[in-house]
Amino acid sequence: MFATAYAIPDVLVFAGAALLIITGALGVIVMKNPVHSALSLILALLGVAVAFLAQNADFLAAVEIIVYAGAIVVLFLFVIMFLGVDKSNHPYVEPLVGQRWLAALGVLVTMSGIITLMASSHWVSGVLSSSTGGVALATGAGNVTQLGDSVFTTYLLSFEATSGLLIIAVVGAVLLARRERPADSDVDVDVDIDVDIDGTGRVGGGEVSEGEWWVVNERTSEEVES
Amino acid sequence: MTVPASWYLVLAAILFGIGAFGVLTRRSALIMFMCIELMLNAVNLTFVTFARTMSDIGGQTTVFFIMVVAAAEVTVGLGIVVAVFRRRASTSVDELSELQG
Numbered sequence: 001m002f003a004t005a006y007a008i009p010d011v012l013v014f015a016g017a018a019l020l021i022i023t024g025a026l027g028v029i030v031m032k033n034p035v036h037s038a039l040s041l042i043l044a045l046l047g048v049a050v051a052f053l054a055q056n057a058d059f060l061a062a063v064e065i066i067v068y069a070g071a072i073v074v075l076f077l078f079v080i081m082f083l084g085v086d087k088s089n090h091p092y093v094e095p096l097v098g099q100r101w102l103a104a105l106g107v108l109v110t111m112s113g114i115i116t117l118m119a120s121s122h123w124v125s126g127v128l129s130s131s132t133g134g135v136a137l138a139t140g141a142g143n144v145t146q147l148g149d150s151v152f153t154t155y156l157l158s159f160e161a162t163s164g165l166l167i168i169a170v171v172g173a174v175l176l177a178r179r180e181r182p183a184d185s186d187v188d189v190d191v192d193i194d195v196d197i198d199g200t201g202r203v204g205g206g207e208v209s210e211g212e213w214w215v216v217n218e219r220t221s222e223e224v225e226s
Numbered sequence: 227m228t229v230p231a232s233w234y235l236v237l238a239a240i241l242f243g244i245g246a247f248g249v250l251t252r253r254s255a256l257i258m259f260m261c262i263e264l265m266l267n268a269v270n271l272t273f274v275t276f277a278r279t280m281s282d283i284g285g286q287t288t289v290f291f292i293m294v295v296a297a298a299e300v301t302v303g304l305g306i307v308v309a310v311f312r313r314r315a316s317t318s319v320d321e322l323s324e325l326q327g
Contacts, residue, residue, distance in 0.1 A: 029248035103250035169298035176305035
C-alpha cells in the first residue's frame with residue numbers, strides 16, 4: 001500500500017494536520033493550567049479542521065472552527081474563568097498508585113486493536129468508491145449542496161429531532177446553573193407566594209446572605225424530619 | 227494520488243487514545259470534558275475519512291449531527307460542573323463521593 005507515490009502537497013497537508021492534532025491533544029492532557037489546556041484544544045481542533053478540508057469536507061471544516069473552536073472552547077474558557085482557575089488538581093500527583101500505567105496499558109491495547117482491525121479490513125485496503133456505486137464527493141460549494149440535500153431530505157427527521165435536543169439542553173443548562181434560593185425549597189411552605197415577578201432572582205426579602213443558603217436548607221429539612 | 231485513508235484512520239485512533247488516557251488519568255471535570263471532545267473529534271475524523279473512501283455523503287451528515295449532540299452535551303455538562311462547584315468549591319471528580327463510589 002505504501003509503494004504508490006503520493007502527491008507531495010497531500011502528504012504535507014496530512015503531516016501538518018497530524019502535527020497540529022497530536023501536539024494539541026497532548027497539550028490538553030499535559031498542561032497544568034486549565035486555560036492552557038483549552039488553548040491546546042483549539043490547536044487540536046484546527047488540525048481536525050485541516051484534515052476535514054483535505055478530505056473534501058469543506059462545510060464541516062468551517063463548522064468545526066465556528067462551533068468547536070469558536071463556541072465550545074469559548075464556553076469552556078468562560079466556565080474556567082467564571083469558577084476561577086482551579087490549581088488543586090495537580091496533574092502530576094497520582095492519588096491511585098499505578099492508575100496511570102494501567103490507563104496507558106488499556107489505551108495502548110485498545111488502539112492497537114483498532115488499528116489491527118482496520119488493517120485487515122477492505123475499508124482501508126484499496127476498495128474504493130467505484131465498487132460501492134457512490135457519487136464522488138464534491139468539493140467547495142458542491143459539498144455544501146450535497147450535505148444540505150442529505151440533511152434536508154434523507155435525514156430530515158433527525159434534523160428536526162436535534163432541534164428538540166438543543167431546546168432541552170438549553171433549558172437543562174439554565175436550570176442547572178441557576179442559583180438556587182431558599183424560596184425554592186419544598187419544605188419552606190410559607191414562601192410559596194414569593195414569586196420571582198421581576199426576574200431579578202431576588203425574592204423572599206433577602207434575609208439569607210449569599211453563600212449560606214444551604215445551611216438554612218439543611219436546618220429546615222432536619223426540623224421537618226424530626 | 228491522495229493520501230490513503232489508513233493514515234487518517236491511524237491518526238484518528240491516536241487522537242482517540244490520547245483523549246481516553248486523559249479521561250482516565252486527569253481529575254478535573256473540565257479537563258475530562260475537553261478529553262471527551264478530543265475523542266468525539268477522533269470519531270468525526272473517522273466518519274469523514276470513510277465518507278471520502280466510500281463516496282457517501284452520509285458520513286459527513288453523521289458528523290454534522292455529532293457536532294450538534296456534542297454542543298448540547300457540553301452545555302449540560304458545564305452546567306453540572308458549575309452546579310457542583312457551587313456546592314464544593316472544587317472541580318475535582320475525586321471529591322464527589324457522597325454515594326461512596
